[in-house]
Amino acid sequence: MPSRHPDPSVLRLIVSVSVLEPAIHFYRDVLGLELRDRRGEFACLLTRDNVEVMLHERSTTPSDTSVAVGFAVDDLIAIVEAWKTEGGIVVDEPMWRPWGETMAVIRDVDGHLVCLSAR
Secondary structure (H helix, E strand, C coil), rough: CCCCCCCCCCCCCEEEECCHHHHHHHHHCCCCEEEEEEEEEEEEEEEEHHHHCEEEECCCCCCCCCCCCEECCCCCHHHHHHHCCCCEEEEEEEEEEECCCCEEEECCCCCCCCEEEEE
């Protein structure tokens, strides 16, 4: 059995995107992440707690059985409504979940599932 490394932390989330600019718009302007760097086919954004969300422009195939990124947000309903106004897809409207949070599920510009939880 491999030895367990104590206290791992999340360094970055890497999201494959088909076109970088619309993805930057979604993660920066809709969700409110800070754009830290952009170089070639990569853009690095930061969450409030300094987790990197790296967007990598490359071929992508979204799947509902893949990993979904979850973000805690301050104004869940306003973000979901703004995304709908832009034509974004809402899979699950904001609602109270049995595990104790209000959450919505939307799709980013590439169709990846993104879970949003009220902070």
